[in-house]
Amino acid sequence: MTQQSEFSMSRLNDHQRCSHAVRVLGLAAIEQARSGHPGVVLGFADVLTVLWREHMRYDVTYPEWPARDRFVLSNGHASALYYAVLHCVGFDLSLDDLRQFRQLGSKTPGHPERDVQLGTDVTTGPLGQGLANAVGIAMAEHYLCHKTKTQKPQSAIQFHTYAAVGDGCLMEGISHEACSLAGRLGLGRLIVCWDDNDISIDGRVEQWAEKSVVGRFQSYGWQVIDGVDGHDPEAINHAITQAKSCQSQPSLICFKTRIGLGTDWEGTAQVHGKPLGEKRFSQYKQSVGWALDDFTLTDDVYGAWRQNVLASQRDAWSALSKQILDPYWADYFASYTDGLSENNHHILPSDWEDQWAAWLQDDSVVSNQPTATRHSSQSCLAALVEQMPSLIGGSADLAESTGVSLPSLGSWDPCGEPSQFIHFGVREFAMFAIANGLATCCGLRPFVSTFLVFSDYGINAVRMAALMNLPVIFIFSHDSVFVGEDGPTHQPIEHLAHLRSIPQLEVWRPADAQETAVAWKSVLERTDGPSCMVLTRQKLMPIDRGELIWQCYHGASRLDAYGSECHGLLIATGSEVNVAVQVQQRLAQEGLLLGVISMLCLERFLGASDAFKKSILTASGFRMIIEAGSSSCWYQLLQGVDGCVCGIDHFGTSGNGEAVYHLHGFSVDELCEKARQLHKQVALI
Template sequence: MGNNTPENQKDLDQLCINTIRALSMDAIQKANSGHPGAPMGLAPLAYTLWTRMLKHNPANPAWFNRDRFVLSGGHASMLLYSMLYLTGYDLSLDDIKNFRQWQSKTPGHPEYGHTSGVETTTGPLGQGFTNAVGMAMAERHLAACYNTKECEIVDHHTFVVCGDGDLMEGITSEAASLAGHLGLSKLICIYDDNKISIEGTTAIAFTEDVGARFKAYNWHVQKVEDGNDVDAIFKALKKAKAEKNKPSLIMLRTHIAYGSPNKQDTPDAHGSPLGEEEIRLTKKNLSCPDDTPFCVTDKALEFCRQCLDKGKKAEKKWQRQVKSYEKDFPVLAAGLKDAISGDLPEGWDSDLPSFSNTDKAIATRSASGKVLNAIAGKVANLIGGSADLAPSNNTLIKDSFDFQKDSYNGRNIRFGVREHAMGAILSGMALHKGIRPFGGTFLVFSDYLRPSIRLAALMKIPVIYVFTHDSIAVGEDGPTHQPVEHVVSLRAISGLTVIRPCDANETKEAWRYAIKNTQGPVALILSRQNLPIIERTESNSESLLENGAYVIYDSPQKPSLIIIATGSEVNIAIEAAKTLEQKGVAARVVSMPSTELFEKASAEYKDKVLPQDTSNRIVVEAGITMGWERYAGDKGEIIGISGYGASAPGGTLMKNYGFTSDNIVQKAAKMLKL
């Protein structure tokens, strides 16, 4: 960009790089909190990538065909904020000055949906790296589905910057292994090899050969020995973009807090401000034109802001491609437009299966598989898989094939035994847009992807988790595979909607809700064992499930007892209510598949389902009792589990742990003093 001579351009490059360093130092010092070391060491890389390589439009951060940039080491957020400000995104110098302050646009770690240009929320190490793998997978799938020989309408790269901490995390190993297997050549990772961690040099805990490790993963690996060499960085990036068969790792040897006379290459520079005097000395050492805090020269800003014009031209060029594409390939163009917008096709749920109480009992995991396939037949961008448990989770799309290196248009993703990576990859696919991702595993293994679920909830992205084998009814596999605390644990995640359906019909409605919902992740909690299809006395569960709970069985008289249950326990609750009726007790059964949705319902609806003047209540769920106190009330009873399960047939376990209609009747008789 520009008409500078090589020597003048070199000076301008250095001015811009040092501006990034100075902004980072100053913002962190003003906040008296933050991580200056990595932004200072990575400034040459960020400058080179954002001004010379990255395809982006600061005036439209949501441009679909942009390159994605992920800062996996989110503690280096001032590096990203500096680039967003300098290149012309909706981030001002005042926002930079307000770093880490209340309601600022520049929080301590980058937050998706909060700051213009931030692609994903990062900070928990390894998550951003794995999100990037998901983004690259989404790009490849959409390209395979919608590109033609005449027009590559989906064509962009995903760049991710990670550090030693990211690579120490197990999730990164899982994701890198899968990315290499899939040959995601449009994924480029720059490894900030600064050899410093919080506790000291990385030599105290991290001495592996990173390059050899990634080569073994089937990655293309390069090394740049001087992290300040702009030309070498640019050449490595160009070479990585030219690679067509493998994802790329660029090992960039940097120096944490570069330029600081006393803190360069020390752990002290990782997570603490440098101090005013050290900043003054550093700016002098770097030959900054001014040591005034937040000094940005017109020359540096003008040069970096050329990204605005460059980005607008790139997007306009793509828009011209789109017009031609729409004319030549109208069906494909309409499909891609719907996928990107997230709009569901008309009649998307018209083929959902019907389940009658005269049908045979069916496990909700099996019902889920039938519903999933019916939806997949209409919603073309529904794609997902399982952590090596697809036959058990019923997560295979039967009319499709595997997503693999030679078939990126496949909709069945084989994640392998990589639950944590699966969770973060699903998030990356959702963040990319154009994809409705789902992933399955046993409920007991939801702990393995909990950090990814939490971040999906924080970002309010529509990921669907299919968690099967939901209780001690798993049976013979024993307590290691029997979830007890997991449903309650998932309910504790703010922004996650947990749905534990009682039969095939509730499962259908759970999927309907999950697909329609775009404001956060949904976890479906499904049974291994067959469950009868329940006849509703009030109406069927459609629409009522959206309120989280409803009356599934009621006595003609005003109830003197309310039994609240979820999942497989609803049927035994109904059996108990019928037995109690014979004893002269008017009992109501409330199916409460989702406490989150019930809490969002109106006060009037809640009181209709759970009248406040009915204090005799029994709650039944095959898990720990925590949280159910608010529905049981002071006089109520909760039938649950304390401790773990055991190895025995599922029916035997349910009986011995008290999940029977007889036990509910006995509890009710004692409560009502029959």
């Protein structure tokens, strides 16, 4: 793109025509929908016009070009402006698509939704998360830049990440978490453009916002470019150029703008989220000399928008990617030239199936001794990262506790090369959202970890991963009241049910080392959404499955040989499977025959074929579901059958883990008695 810092008169005229065009298109879309946010369309158009015309590197004929610049609209309510820009530069958004803004089934939803083909890398809307996503994207670029060095001076993957943020984004706590980490890591190709208009929905932000955003970001180690006139294209261009010249620090550019520019609502909260109305919109068009219909642009405006657009980068980038020095990454990126979509670019080792078969027999990977599943997971992860440099992640200051500590990898060094392992610090929300950003880039597979009870800190980012179909791996250990002495603040209760209620999220709670390995294999083979690994702190006994390990890949397995010839079924997950097996064995001595099901992943099981589900849920007797957590998600398995859920629907207490576990009803004695009573009730019917 053009790098000069001075605007000629012709460039200034082109800028004005282009910025007026996206303002009118954005406002027209809002008026058509009778819904939207006109204030930012008017106030931030100059910044996005300069950024996209003068600096952004992209190729509309090759939207998935791996080395393209990324843009994240963290203030996602500015979508009407963003769609207008994407249309003008030539992405597959037509004027009719703009007319359908916020309408059912359109390409232009109320907030941007991830679709790389349409120029949108990240779904945004919840304020601040897009900023954290951008930090993740910048981390991905930094990592891949080091891994894709070529025989030439430049790496095959090297780009800038731009994020647009508003006052609300910077008030959110996630902005502190993510940006303090970005400064510590020195992400020099991350540039944040702040729409500093002093207005939020409730009025002037001086009443509730911090006094010095500048000081805050300087303390993080950012370059801060303050006081830039967000309506002066030369000043905007100069500021972005200055930010790009700094390679050792991320940059925050403070663009002073006027919300609702050019209307009588300028500078007021009223224009934030209320359409202008026909009269005010007409007055605005008249004030800027707009003589065309609302959804009409002239060829010279399109020409001005696209004069700096790069020609097709496919051939040039393909040639550069073939010069990558590292053999793994050379092979990894060769698939892009074969037409593989970025959304599905997740490369497993060529001998994947053979490796897993060997690992299942390798006691150093899948132990046949009593082992906590967090440690079983750690053994799998240690083997995986050696084979998959695209597997990258870390922990929120709990690496050893959650089983993701991998000393052989080292850790991401702020002063040196990036690593597959990242110390995120105590930043759960940012960590989850950063992982989402990592997952949008070139098929990287991020994993992040904390205690299950702290999943609440970042649950909205888990939801966003599911909404974007991103294959992020969330590792949650210390999964029940068996945590014990730390007490109810650290004992998860409702968390499993909450996670299972999120659409497109799979929750895996393995019962032993073998199931943990199956969960890892299944999670890595899944590319259309996120997964959770829910793991124990306490040791679990290994379970003998014989040849039925294949069932686990469908989310559930039978651990008995009774088939339909039993009085009922015990359905359990994780640590409760061990307890269910003990209950089965004791009651069998009394002549009460019970099947045992390990429900490794409820979502995977419910999505399996009817034939498989019937083969698992065969018995005509009662069903007793056992899980040390909220019971609410399990009643769907009791429809039309007699049974009960043995769960925990109240907070725990501090004490010895096993004692607390038994106190809440998970002793073998108490569960045996419940099974006997259920059997009697069914027999009386």
